[in-house]
Amino acid sequence: MNKKTLFRMIIAALLFCASMPFIQVNKVQAFSNQVIQRGAVGEDVIELQSRLKYIGFYTGKIDGVFGWRTYWALRNFQYEFGLPIDGLAGATTKAKLVKSTKYTKGNNAQVNNGNANKTNNKATAVNIPKGFSQNDIRLMANAVHGESRGEPYIGQVAVAAVILNRVNSSSFPNTVSGVIFEPGAFTAVADGQIWLTPNETSKKAVIDAINGWDPTGEALYYFNPATATSAWIWSRPQIKRIGQHIFCK
Amino acid sequence: MIRGLLIGVLALGVIGTGYWGYQEHQEKNAVLLNAENNYQRAFHSLTYQMDLLNDKIGATLAMNSRHSLSPSLAEVWRITSEAHNDVGQLPLTLLPFNKTEEFLANIGNFSYRTAIRDLDKEPLTDKEYETLKVLYKQSGEIQSELRKVQYMVLKNNLRWMDVELALASGKETTDNTIIDGFKTVEKTVTGFDETDFGPTFANMQKKDENFKNVKGSPISRNEAIRIAKKYMNMDGNTKVKVTENGKGADYGFYSVSIKNEKNGQEASMDITKKGGHPIWFINQRDVTKQKISLHDAMTKAQTFLKDTGFTELELFESTQYDNIGVFNFVTNKNGVRIYPEAIKMKVALDNGDIIGVSAEEYLKSLQSRKIGKPAISLKQARSKVNPNLKVMEDRLAVIVNDLNKEVLCYEFLGTIKDDTYRIFINADNGREEEVEKLKDSENLFEDVL
Numbered sequence: 001m002n003k004k005t006l007f008r009m010i011i012a013a014l015l016f017c018a019s020m021p022f023i024q025v026n027k028v029q030a031f032s033n034q035v036i037q038r039g040a041v042g043e044d045v046i047e048l049q050s051r052l053k054y055i056g057f058y059t060g061k062i063d064g065v066f067g068w069r070t071y072w073a074l075r076n077f078q079y080e081f082g083l084p085i086d087g088l089a090g091a092t093t094k095a096k097l098v099k100s101t102k103y104t105k106g107n108n109a110q111v112n113n114g115n116a117n118k119t120n121n122k123a124t125a126v127n128i129p130k131g132f133s134q135n136d137i138r139l140m141a142n143a144v145h146g147e148s149r150g151e152p153y154i155g156q157v158a159v160a161a162v163i164l165n166r167v168n169s170s171s172f173p174n175t176v177s178g179v180i181f182e183p184g185a186f187t188a189v190a191d192g193q194i195w196l197t198p199n200e201t202s203k204k205a206v207i208d209a210i211n212g213w214d215p216t217g218e219a220l221y222y223f224n225p226a227t228a229t230s231a232w233i234w235s236r237p238q239i240k241r242i243g244q245h246i247f248c249k
Numbered sequence: 250m251i252r253g254l255l256i257g258v259l260a261l262g263v264i265g266t267g268y269w270g271y272q273e274h275q276e277k278n279a280v281l282l283n284a285e286n287n288y289q290r291a292f293h294s295l296t297y298q299m300d301l302l303n304d305k306i307g308a309t310l311a312m313n314s315r316h317s318l319s320p321s322l323a324e325v326w327r328i329t330s331e332a333h334n335d336v337g338q339l340p341l342t343l344l345p346f347n348k349t350e351e352f353l354a355n356i357g358n359f360s361y362r363t364a365i366r367d368l369d370k371e372p373l374t375d376k377e378y379e380t381l382k383v384l385y386k387q388s389g390e391i392q393s394e395l396r397k398v399q400y401m402v403l404k405n406n407l408r409w410m411d412v413e414l415a416l417a418s419g420k421e422t423t424d425n426t427i428i429d430g431f432k433t434v435e436k437t438v439t440g441f442d443e444t445d446f447g448p449t450f451a452n453m454q455k456k457d458e459n460f461k462n463v464k465g466s467p468i469s470r471n472e473a474i475r476i477a478k479k480y481m482n483m484d485g486n487t488k489v490k491v492t493e494n495g496k497g498a499d500y501g502f503y504s505v506s507i508k509n510e511k512n513g514q515e516a517s518m519d520i521t522k523k524g525g526h527p528i529w530f531i532n533q534r535d536v537t538k539q540k541i542s543l544h545d546a547m548t549k550a551q552t553f554l555k556d557t558g559f560t561e562l563e564l565f566e567s568t569q570y571d572n573i574g575v576f577n578f579v580t581n582k583n584g585v586r587i588y589p590e591a592i593k594m595k596v597a598l599d600n601g602d603i604i605g606v607s608a609e610e611y612l613k614s615l616q617s618r619k620i621g622k623p624a625i626s627l628k629q630a631r632s633k634v635n636p637n638l639k640v641m642e643d644r645l646a647v648i649v650n651d652l653n654k655e656v657l658c659y660e661f662l663g664t665i666k667d668d669t670y671r672i673f674i675n676a677d678n679g680r681e682e683e684v685e686k687l688k689d690s691e692n693l694f695e696d697v698l
Contacts, residue, residue: 034541034542034543034544034545035542035544035545036542036543036544037542037543037544037547037567038566038567039543039566039567039568039569039574040542040543040544040567040569041569042539042569059667060667063690063692065689065690067689067690068664068669068687068689069667069669069689072641072664072669075641088544123693124692124693125690125691125692125693126570126690126691126693127568127569127570127690127691128688128690128691129568130687130688131688133691134691134693152515152533153515153531153533154506154515154517154531154533157531170350170351170354170355171346171347171348171350171351171354172337172350173333173334173337174330174333178334178337179337182337182338183288183338183339183340183341183413184340184341184413184416207570208531208595208605211575211593211595211607212591212593212607212609212610213529213531213593213605213607214529214607214609215517215519215529215531217494217498217499217500217502217519217528218499230416232345236497237495237496237497237498238495238496238497239494239495239497239498240492240494240495240498240504241492241495246495248495248497249497
């Protein structure tokens with residue numbers, strides 16, 4: 001009888017030891033100590049979404065981007081648990097979340113991605129400025145890269161801003177593609193340089209311009225004084241010069 | 250024998266090259282024809298739309314019943330946008346054709362505004378009727394000019410490719426019927442002195458405030474540099490460059506750029522001459538690693554704004570792009586959000602440096618506005634909102650509406666199913682001024698960004 005118990009205990013101990021590595025791997029992960037707010041991207045957001053999903057407040061995709069749905073889920077959680085409702089995942093909110101939910105690093109994101117062999121702790125979505133899609137940004141980045149890749153960063157933001165100013169102007173087409181592909185409007189479109197692969201800088205410049213940075217003072221035209229052939233363009237009121245380009249109205 | 254063989258091979262080569270050349274030539278012609286046809290389609294479609302536009306405005310003038318007036322004006326609006334679209338497809342960019350395009354846009358705006366209005370309550374005024382008559386006459390003139398060009402094009406088989414070549418080579422002076430025709434159209438439109446579009450149209454083109462309401466006394470170059478240095482956190486050897494605005498600018502500004510000689514990093518900003526306010530500021534550098542949270546970055550941005558003299562601002566939106574936080578602040582005056590007064594801030598998430606400011610919108614809409622008391626209660630406004638909306642937040646806000654007017658509204662933020670909406674109800678008359686579906690994140694396609 002006694003021997004049997006001892007034997008069982010040894011077996012149990014062995015099993016426990018054997019499972020040790022797995023327990024360590026599945027160690028419960030808690031948030032880093034940042035306050036998470038709307039718009040944030042990253043691991044903490046994945047954890048936040050997973051935990052909120054675990055207790056049914058969040059029903060969307062776990063994509064690692066703190067969007068509106070996550071925001072409302074968090075606020076509902078704060079409301080139900082009697083916390084101040086501010087939509088921020090601060091220390092108390094996170095502590096409450098950790099206490100009432102389970103989360104294991106790596107697991108949740110993988111399951112929801114259906115992408116089991118990828119250790120996915122990276123966001124699977126991105127923030128995109130209002131009114132645009134990633135593809136619009138890529139198209140604009142193509143134009144900016146083709147037109148001004150030798151220019152300083154400000155000059156690239158400026159070219160993107162001119163495209164957007166034209167979209168808003170009544171004397172130009174009303175869409176990004178309409179403006180870019182207007183015959184004769186951009187030399188890079190005419191000579192095919194627009195189809196070069198844009199680099200990171202031009203994408204950043206486009207996002208800055210969309211977010212409201214306009215270094216040109218609302219210019220609608222620009223030209224390179226060294227290569228401009230049209231006499232008419234010189235007659236436009238000039239606002240300023242950035243790099244090789246003169247920007248005008 | 251060898252000579253004969255050589256001649257044979259060479260002859261074969263010549264024939265082969267000739268054949269290849271002919272093929273290339275054929276292909277090139279096909280491509281050119283294709284492009285030409287696209288231009289022709291846009292051009293003939295443009296003249297067709299102008300015909301239609303003239304007819305439609307004429308028909309609208311003859312209409313008596315309000316029930317048919319609205320659809321007819323909506324039709325005018327649609328036609329102008331089609332015509333506008335056609336113009337955009339013609340190679341006219343280097344040709345001054347803006348006035349005509351603006352004319353089209355103005356007719357479009359006018360007809361849109363009148364079409365959406367409740368014409369039973371607010372019928373067309375005599376003045377607006379007068380405007381329609383003038384528009385009818387003017388569109389008729391454009392139509393007849395364009396028809397003349399169309400006739401010449403069809404009669405002489407004129408090609409748009411020649412126009413494009415003529416414009417691109419800068420030889421606009423050479424006789425080209427199409428170019429001349431379009432120049433005549435443009436001249437005709439320029440001849441129409443500003444059509445009076447009536448009171449609803451009053452503030453349409455007066456959007457640019459030219460920083461009229463910005464306060465302060467003129468600053469010198471050196472002061473501009475001093476202000477710029479406050480924004481640019483740079484030490485070591487720097488090279489400063491200041492330039493003044495060009496003659497065509499709407500307002501006076503200094504462009505200051507500071508370059509760090511050691512690492513080549515460059516920051517630039519524009520500062521108003523009057524008062525030395527920042528218009529925009531960009532400090533371009535790579536931010537490779539996130540070390541601080543978006544929330545901390547926001548606090549930094551807030552402190553910075555307070556330190557540089559922007560008061561009463563509250564955070565409205567925060568977004569993280571890679572390792573950069575972008576924040577949108579708006580004025581909050583006694584609990585009323587003033588959306589036109591917006592400042593955007595960019596903060597690097599590695600060390601919390603401010604790497605971008607954009608205050609152009611803020612400076613343009615800055616004014617001493619009197620915010621009246623709302624005429625309807627929050628509850629009354631709430632009843633105007635779609636009952637399916639689960640309201641989560643509400644507040645008072647000033648927005649610029651469809652007619653480019655600032656209006657006091659109740660703002661409701663809420664959800665319908667999984668989507669979040671922002672709805673503005675006019676606080677004076679309960680009209681739904683704006684409904685906006687707020688954007689959530691977008692799934693990543695294979696690193697597009």
